[in-house]
Amino acid sequence: xxxxxxxxxxxxxxxxxxxxxxxxxxxxxxxxxxxxxxxxxxxxxxxxxxxxxxxxxxxxxxxxx
Numbered sequence: 001x002x003x004x005x006x007x008x009x010x011x012x013x014x015x016x017x018x019x020x021x022x023x024x025x026x027x028x029x030x031x032x033x034x035x036x037x038x039x040x041x042x043x044x045x046x047x048x049x050x051x052x053x054x055x056x057x058x059x060x061x062x063x064x065x
Contacts, residue, residue: 005044010035014044 007014008030015031029036 006030007042007044008033008035008040009042010040 003016003018005014005016006028011030011033013030013032017028027036028041030041035041
């Protein structure tokens with residue numbers, strides 16, 4: 001189940017929402033001020049963690065070997 005992050009344009013509150021099924025964005029409400037709908041709530045780009053990188057794949061910082 002995806003987790004989305006939203007920001008309320010009315011009060012500035014940032015919150016997360018776990019979507020569990022066929023819910024509509026219009027049903028979403030800000031937990032602080034109660035603003036609802038796409039005119040008040042902005043879906044944010046969330047950062048995520050990736051797996052698989054190792055220190056050996058890092059580029060050296062200009063040091064000579």
